[in-house]
Amino acid sequence: MPLVSLKEVLDWAEAHNAAVPAFNIDNIDIAQSLMLAAEEEQKPVILAVGQGAIRVGRLDLLASVVKTLAARSALPVVLHLDHGASFEQTVACIRAGFTSVMFDGSSLPLRENIEQTRLVIKAAHAVGVSVEAELGAIPGAEDGIVGNGPAKVSVAEVEAFINGVDVDALAVSIGNAHGLYKSEPKLDFELLRSIRKLKAQVPHLVLHGGSGLQDKVVRSAIQEGVRKINVATEIRLAYLEGLRATMDSRDIYTYISVARSFVMNVAKAKIQLFTAEEN
Numbered sequence: 247m248p249l250v251s252l253k254e255v256l257d258w259a260e261a262h263n264a265a266v267p268a269f270n271i272d273n274i275d276i277a278q279s280l281m282l283a284a285e286e287e288q289k290p291v292i293l294a295v296g297q298g299a300i301r302v303g304r305l306d307l308l309a310s311v312v313k314t315l316a317a318r319s320a321l322p323v324v325l326h327l328d329h330g331a332s333f334e335q336t337v338a339c340i341r342a343g344f345t346s347v348m349f350d351g352s353s354l355p356l357r358e359n360i361e362q363t364r365l366v367i368k369a370a371h372a373v374g375v376s377v378e379a380e381l382g383a384i385p386g387a388e389d390g391i392v393g394n395g396p397a398k399v400s401v402a403e404v405e406a407f408i409n410g411v412d413v414d415a416l417a418v419s420i421g422n423a424h425g426l427y428k429s430e431p432k433l434d435f436e437l438l439r440s441i442r443k444l445k446a447q448v449p450h451l452v453l454h455g456g457s458g459l460q461d462k463v464v465r466s467a468i469q470e471g472v473r474k475i476n477v478a479t480e481i482r483l484a485y486l487e488g489l490r491a492t493m494d495s496r497d498i499y500t501y502i503s504v505a506r507s508f509v510m511n512v513a514k515a516k517i518q519l520f521t522a523e524e525n
């Protein structure tokens with residue numbers, strides 16, 4: 247089926263008290279494995295293209311792969327730009343057929359983040375594409391992005407932002423971080439509750455840094471209203487583990503099938519956890 251917007255799948259998540267995973271894709275194998283996992287679980291999926299893949303010239307290539315995979319499937323699939331670095335990059339992605347773009351203005355002063363995000367929304371919403379914004383530059387490093395903002399956003403900052411911007415999804419830093427956690431993260435669910443209680447229309451909330459979070463932490467985040475959870479590092483490591491496991495087979499299709507099974511296993515477990523009835 248045709249690609250769908252981020253808003254469509256997050257509305258589904260809200261109605262089912264679930265979260266939809268946003269998996270970063272870096273090559274065809276990973277994209278195909280993630281799609282196979284979503285097919286086996288029969289759940290919506292967000293396939294995200296990040297700055298690492300874009301830096302090595304894969305924006306259009308991966309967009310074509312995702313469009314082909316979605317066309318072969320009956321599942322709702324979102325093609326999403328992760329941590330969009332500029333207004334121009336988001337427009338290039340819209341032109342390439344993305345149905346969702348993140349503009350990451352978290353390292354900008356609040357006023358500038360609002361202004362820039364508004365611009366992206368004007369272009370994206372004009373053609374039915376969803377927009378995700380970010381408040382509080384999420385700590386950790388990912389695809390060359392080093393988050394050095396405060397570990398947490400303030401409720402006042404979120405209120406000022408959502409009063410100024412009509413965004414479809416908002417990534418907030420509540421103690422989460424990119425990459426593997428060095429110690430058990432303490433996500434601030436009290437802060438999440440305060441954000442959800444704001445009078446203004448609160449957009450769907452997004453949790454970045456999904457790799458390495460314990461199941462109980464993920465369940466609590468979903469209970470507190472998180473509707474999109476980003477996972478990149480665990481997927482990448484699974485792929486590399488798969489390649490390493492077959493290194494001496496010296497047969498490329500053995501490499502690929504084992505690496506894909508490693509990725510599929512991680513992705514299926516995440517989809518099951520994020521969409522479990524008991525959440």
Ligand code: G3H
Nearest residue numbers: 425454455457476478479
């Ligand atoms: O934007 C990508 C995600 O936030 C991935 O975070 O690598 O810690 O899973 P992660």
Ligand code: ZN
Nearest residue numbers: 424454455476
């Ligand atoms: Zn992220």
